Amino acid sequence: MEDKDIIAQRVAQEIKPEMLVNLGIGLPSLVANFLPKDVHVFFQAENGVIGLGPRPPEGMEDEDLTDAGGGFVTAMPGAASIDSAMSFALIRGGHLDMTVLGGLQVDERGYLANWMVPGKMVPGMGGAMDLVAGAKEVIVAMVHTAKGAQKIVERCTLPLTAVRRVSLIVTEMAVIKPTERGLVLLERGPGVSLDAIVKATGAKLIIEGDVPEMRLN
Amino acid sequence: MEDKDIIAQRVAQEIKPEMLVNLGIGLPSLVANFLPKDVHVFFQAENGVIGLGPRPPEGMEDEDLTDAGGGFVTAMPGAASIDSAMSFALIRGGHLDMTVLGGLQVDERGYLANWMVPGKMVPGMGGAMDLVAGAKEVIVAMVHTAKGAQKIVERCTLPLTAVRRVSLIVTEMAVIKPTERGLVLLERGPGVSLDAIVKATGAKLIIEGDVPEMRLN
């Protein structure tokens, strides 16, 4: 299985029925593919419509119905159009059950940096700061290292997205829960040793008892 | 003509086509009766619907379509339902062209008091404070004196509705424009002498040249 599919499948296990969930562009958007068919979830994209469905058949696209990345989508039965004010009312008002975002760095405090690399890449924060500040659960879905460089670090060196502790970090190597005490290692990736995880991680990991492997299909 | 009809007819002359106008309950609501048929105006009530129309024929009332006083109304072609947030977005955001309200007192600064009499009557301010603070033009429509007591005074003794100078005071005796210099007497009521106006007014009036009589039908 590819790294990103491991991550997406593991994140999907966090989603409970009837949740309102926002999936970021890129890797997080794959999570939808791994939800059991019988689990009904409301997907929200920042740009509007609660109840996003998959891409429509060719020729049936509607230029007024896209996801936040501009890709064509459909509306599931029971969908609701919302404007940006309502969209962020849901996000910032504590109504969004879960957001899944990509990450550049996460640190020992559980703080996320994911919106810019000074001097290199300034795309803008979009809705990321609102999502991390406002969602009930914040899940960071990212590969464990970037071309060998550690992404889970003692202190973020990149500009922070928010000073809020994220709920969970899911990589292809590990599931990590940021807590008041620090980063607790919950699960290992398929066939990944504790040693490999520690080596690939730039922050102190709290390892308690046996650390089980992720259960994937 | 009754005092209140004089006032309502004179206020109606201030309304220009296509204006968005909020009429208060009671005396101000009579203003609508004196608009020329060919002048199209958008009436708004705080409780919702832009484009209020007259009371429907008996048996055609809708319990979901009332004015701010709870009286049955109709919706004119082109009406728009609005919730309270949009209603006050229009009022406070500078989108309401004119509000016509009743008054208990107005003073030399042009400040209005119209929402409570301490120890006697505390109905609440409803939308009055928002209307006076936010509308482009604020017209006070009231009888000149209350059982002999002056209502246009040097300084309001009743709690203020806002510290904003109202645009115009219309009574059955006079049309008065509050300005930086004070209260300027613009017009006399039908058959009312300058002397009578001065005597019925508890504030200094600025009287410049001839003061014409109101033109009424």
Place this chain on the structure above:
Amino acid sequence: MKTALSADAAAALIPDGSVCLIGGFMAVGSPHRLIDAMVRRGVKNLTIVANDTAMPGKGIGKLITCGAVRKVIASHIGLNPETQKKMISGELEVELVPQGTLVERIRAGGVGLGGVLTATGIGTLVEEGKQIVEVDGKPYLLEKPIKGDFALIGCKQADYYGNLEYSLTAHNFNPIMALAGKQVIAEPHHIVPVGVISPDDVKTPGVLVNHLIERAI
């Protein structure tokens, strides 16, 4: 999906002492069957946040009359003499809030803002005890967010996800209050199957609604 409850079953969910945001404007658009059930159940010590307390025998007026309410936060109580009498006798605490400020305070609570900065009330009794914040040299009152344990919503139509539509002047405070209740109970005139309401017609997305009351007929 939500199973529709009887009004009595919904009233049983609301403990004594709850803070209830209740939609409606002079009883138009209030959840009437739920209010009747609350009166039947004999709920006590409520704090009610609403535009007004209607009149005796109508809407929220029934809760006032039966002694269910300890405190009212409203913009207007003038048409309910019982509210005024109980206020004067000390049986009922009443906080009067300008209507536009009230709806923005509830919105702030619902969308996760720290408060509302408004010119309404500056220089009046409403200012008392409140922080004034200057923005570019202009003073604004800081009005605090309001949230409810419950938001009790009247609406025209719902589907079984809880997507809501409203009618004419029965919108009023309902759509905003639906954002600000920890538990939201909606009382629709009709309920239709999921998929029947067009996404563009939904004004309150079902993800905000916790309980539906059976249709009226």
Place this chain on the structure above:
Amino acid sequence: MKTALSADAAAALIPDGSVCLIGGFMAVGSPHRLIDAMVRRGVKNLTIVANDTAMPGKGIGKLITCGAVRKVIASHIGLNPETQKKMISGELEVELVPQGTLVERIRAGGVGLGGVLTATGIGTLVEEGKQIVEVDGKPYLLEKPIKGDFALIGCKQADYYGNLEYSLTAHNFNPIMALAGKQVIAEPHHIVPVGVISPDDVKTPGVLVNHLIERAI
């Protein structure tokens, strides 16, 4: 009533140097014919407030490419490399604002609030130079209102009063921006006679709209 203008006639109303709020999210829901006409007319020195600058050759991206823009206030510019290039070369000033904060700042401008108190951005670069206001011991950023000389709105349908309806994810910033432009120009796909749109379907009341552009077909 409003006479529908050609896109070119509408573009001629917008002077060089104007502050334009432009609806749309990655070009979905933008007023495309108006933007094309603005490019044709060669408008200069605009300040554009929008969620994003779309991509080259699409929506607002066309205004960036042709050099019409001096400053952009947006939440995301990541998918338009030309915006980034012009920003780095100093040709274009870019102010990045979190998406939820951006929509609330525009709303605050439109509804007459003094600013927005938000937790989004606390502890990040977004905080720099901004006032922090404590409410009940919690810190909030004070974000200032945004208004435009013009709001340029894309919508599904209008009537000749300017009542507007929107479609699916083409709502986005449009309904909020329609509150915050001194002049509001709406570009509908269709226009229907007054009285054809149900009051409950109107999302932007016509009293907010100054100019209509001819229907697309």
